Amino acid sequence: MTDRESRLPTLDRLARDLEAGRTTAAALVEDCLAAIADPAGDGALTFISVDAAGARAAAAGFDAMRRAGMAPSPWAGIPIAVKDLFDMAGQETRAGSKVLAGCGPAAQDAPAIARLRRMGFVPIGRTNMTEFAYSGIGTNPHYGTPPARWRREERRIPGGSSSGSAVAVAAGMAHAGIGTDTGGSCRIPAVFNDLVGFKPTARRIPREGVVPLSSSLDSVGPLARSVGCCALLDSIMAGTPEAPPAPAELAGLRLAVPRDVALDTLDDEVAAGFDAALRRLSAAGARIETIAMPEFAEVAKLNARGGLTAAESHAWHRPLLARGAEAYDPRVLVRLRRGAELSAADYIDLLAGRADLVARARARLAPHDALLMPTVAILPPRIADLDDDAAFTAANLRVLRNPTLINMIDGCAISLPLNAPGAAPVGLMVCGVAETDRRIFAIAAAIEALGPA
Numbered sequence: 107m108t109d110r111e112s113r114l115p116t117l118d119r120l121a122r123d124l125e126a127g128r129t130t131a132a133a134l135v136e137d138c139l140a141a142i143a144d145p146a147g148d149g150a151l152t153f154i155s156v157d158a159a160g161a162r163a164a165a166a167g168f169d170a171m172r173r174a175g176m177a178p179s180p181w182a183g184i185p186i187a188v189k190d191l192f193d194m195a196g197q198e199t200r201a202g203s204k205v206l207a208g209c210g211p212a213a214q215d216a217p218a219i220a221r222l223r224r225m226g227f228v229p230i231g232r233t234n235m236t237e238f239a240y241s242g243i244g245t246n247p248h249y250g251t252p253p254a255r256w257r258r259e260e261r262r263i264p265g266g267s268s269s270g271s272a273v274a275v276a277a278g279m280a281h282a283g284i285g286t287d288t289g290g291s292c293r294i295p296a297v298f299n300d301l302v303g304f305k306p307t308a309r310r311i312p313r314e315g316v317v318p319l320s321s322s323l324d325s326v327g328p329l330a331r332s333v334g335c336c337a338l339l340d341s342i343m344a345g346t347p348e349a350p351p352a353p354a355e356l357a358g359l360r361l362a363v364p365r366d367v368a369l370d371t372l373d374d375e376v377a378a379g380f381d382a383a384l385r386r387l388s389a390a391g392a393r394i395e396t397i398a399m400p401e402f403a404e405v406a407k408l409n410a411r412g413g414l415t416a417a418e419s420h421a422w423h424r425p426l427l428a429r430g431a432e433a434y435d436p437r438v439l440v441r442l443r444r445g446a447e448l449s450a451a452d453y454i455d456l457l458a459g460r461a462d463l464v465a466r467a468r469a470r471l472a473p474h475d476a477l478l479m480p481t482v483a484i485l486p487p488r489i490a491d492l493d494d495d496a497a498f499t500a501a502n503l504r505v506l507r508n509p510t511l512i513n514m515i516d517g518c519a520i521s522l523p524l525n526a527p528g529a530a531p532v533g534l535m536v537c538g539v540a541e542t543d544r545r546i547f548a549i550a551a552a553i554e555a556l557g558p559a
Contacts, residue, residue: 131183182226420445
């Protein structure tokens with residue numbers, strides 16, 4: 107992390123600077139465009155396309171509106187990055203693929219993006235991603251792979267699938283990123299790039315106008331520099347713009363730690379960071395209880411043949427596969443084809459099995475305010491070390507393991523960086539059952555206030 111990156115502002119600070127006249131929307135956009143174009147940076151790998159003209163025009167308009175006292179919100183004019191999975195009017199939605207190139211421009215914005223635009227956020231470009239969002243690693247053979255910010259010179263994986271959105275925010279190319287999360291795709295890149303990433307209750311934010319991976323598991327979420335930033339973006343995209351919740355009182359909180367699966371085979375730095383976080387929370391008065399979560403042990407069995415994601419993604423991709431499967435990333439193609447091996451009866455069984463899992467997990471977690479676990483079990487490996495397919499698959503499974511548990515139980519979760527700036531990236535995941543999003547934000551804000559270990 108550079109000195110410049112360590113000073114990158116939150117959305118709240120940017121809003122105050124805009125209001126006070128210390129900066130302008132035009133200046134914010136130009137700074138982000140300069141960071142994207144910096145030949146020493148990773149802008150070309152981070153963005154699939156940049157809308158410099160559109161961003162400049164929007165910024166000029168918001169500056170004029172602010173001078174006239176008519177800005178639509180305090181955040182009007184702040185540049186954001188949007189994952190190449192969302193429809194934006196007049197732009198192609200390629201989902202990080204070559205398959206959808208030439209598909210033609212979208213007629214309108216996806217609702218989540220339209221709501222952000224109405225508040226004055228300025229989409230500066232479409233960010234790189236795992237093709238069709240189908241891995242937690244973040245590599246892309248078509249557009250290249252932006253490295254994580256930690257030990258950037260070693261070119262470590264950025265995390266996926268919302269890789270570009272995370273790198274853009276961490277490197278100052280945008281001030282917030284919009285992604286999706288089917289099994290960790292907001293939280294994993296957030297960890298690996300020292301950001302906060304949020305996966306909401308899946309039905310909280312509309313998914314229309316977003317290329318699907320799994321209709322059962324997909325959710326739309328933000329990646330940003332603080333809990334408050336994510337809470338703000340989440341509420342706007344959910345259509346209920348409201349102030350971020352006040353931090354919860356840590357003393358007396360009932361925080362569960364799962365005994366099953368989530369603490370297995372952790373890298374040493376991850377285990378040490380998580381243990382230190384639990385000690386600090388306990389010292390602050392939180393009640394930490396290790397509990398059995400047998401439901402987590404059942405997730406691997408449900409997903410053994412590709413699970414709901416393979417079945418639902420294959421159904422969506424069938425016509426594209428028939429026209430030209432050779433254009434796909436081979437590592438994505440093999441996962442998509444697993445869906446063809448599942449029968450209708452298999453799919454019905456998966457839906458029933460997941461519904462039962464959700465009900466039991468919800469009942470088990472009812473006595474607790476939140477569930478805590480490491481977001482990702484490992485530190486980001488080097489991109490070059492995953493050239494071998496077996497190594498890639500093994501790393502992908504370890505990266506996705508913990509975040510996927512929350513998608514499978516229909517929960518919500520936020521990932522906070524536990525490490526000091528520049529140290530090995532370790533994330534703390536604060537999780538809740540469906541529809542407890544605002545409570546999870548409040549608890550996460552209290553934990554964030556403790557600062558890094």
